[in-house]
Amino acid sequence: MTSLDPVLDVLDKDGVRLTVDDAVATVTLTNPAKRNAQSPALWRALTEAGRSLPGSVRVVVLRGEGQSFSAGLDRQAFTPEGFAGEPSFLDLARGSDAELDAVITEYQEAFTWWRRNDIVSIAAVQGHAIGAGFQLALACDLRVVADDVQFAMRETSLGLVPDLTGTHPLVGAVGYARALEICATGRFVHAAEAERIGLANIVVPAEELDGAVRDLAGALLAAPRDAVVETKALLRGAGDRTYEEQRTAERAAQARRLRDLAGLAD
Numbered sequence: 635m636t637s638l639d640p641v642l643d644v645l646d647k648d649g650v651r652l653t654v655d656d657a658v659a660t661v662t663l664t665n666p667a668k669r670n671a672q673s674p675a676l677w678r679a680l681t682e683a684g685r686s687l688p689g690s691v692r693v694v695v696l697r698g699e700g701q702s703f704s705a706g707l708d709r710q711a712f713t714p715e716g717f718a719g720e721p722s723f724l725d726l727a728r729g730s731d732a733e734l735d736a737v738i739t740e741y742q743e744a745f746t747w748w749r750r751n752d753i754v755s756i757a758a759v760q761g762h763a764i765g766a767g768f769q770l771a772l773a774c775d776l777r778v779v780a781d782d783v784q785f786a787m788r789e790t791s792l793g794l795v796p797d798l799t800g801t802h803p804l805v806g807a808v809g810y811a812r813a814l815e816i817c818a819t820g821r822f823v824h825a826a827e828a829e830r831i832g833l834a835n836i837v838v839p840a841e842e843l844d845g846a847v848r849d850l851a852g853a854l855l856a857a858p859r860d861a862v863v864e865t866k867a868l869l870r871g872a873g874d875r876t877y878e879e880q881r882t883a884e885r886a887a888q889a890r891r892l893r894d895l896a897g898l899a900d
Contacts, residue, residue, distance in 0.1 A: 666700025684747035704767030769800030
């Protein structure tokens with residue numbers, strides 16, 4: 635596979651850097667001094683990164699600089715002044731339901747593009763992945779984690795709910811009962827448990843994290859792109875289909891692949 639060393643700097647702003655090396659893009663959270671705490675500006679930069687991906691990209695790696703992947707929402711959001719140039723949470727609470735919904739929808743866009751069918755996204759997670767950090771890791775298709783990882787969903791302890799798209803993939807990964815227990819208690823989920831319950835695809839020593847991600851990306855790139863795209867679409871839709879509907883979807887997808895391989899595609 636190609637190296638993960640950057641050859642094209644696409645974006646570098648507000649704590650987010652996007653670099654592209656042929657078929658592999660790397661999105662890096664770049665504020666280790668704050669343990670990659672998140673803000674609305676960072677979310678807008680993540681959204682921009684997704685929109686800036688060249689068509690050649692097949693695999694997107696998400697990582698955080700420093701000892702923590704992301705410690706969650708920057709606590710400045712909870713102060714009366716909030717972030718400069720941004721509405722504070724208190725200001726948002728005073729708005730109408732429609733206004734509040736529109737703002738949260740904008741924030742969520744940073745977390746939605748990682749599951750696009752034309753890419754496979756890998757979160758490389760070390761240290762803390764808390765709250766919004768946990769939800770950002772959950773936004774990705776796959777998670778490779780270091781053995782020092784600490785996942786936690788702390789929103790309920792603050793009187794809030796997880797609202798950055800993390801609840802759906804969490805339930806999908808661990809089931810309703812386990813997801814409720816993790817969210818309602820806010821407890822830490824460490825590496826061994828994360829692997830056992832399906833939150834982590836691979837657990838490795840921290841010093842081997844980058845190498846494990848490179849190996850996984852290389853394996854993903856070994857298969858023809860269109861076959862991976864069709865397979866991802868099939869698997870993503872499986873939960874919303876009946877068994878018979880899934881069989882029908884499989885037949886249709888396979889017919890497309892066979893025609894394409896035979897040079898008979900429309």
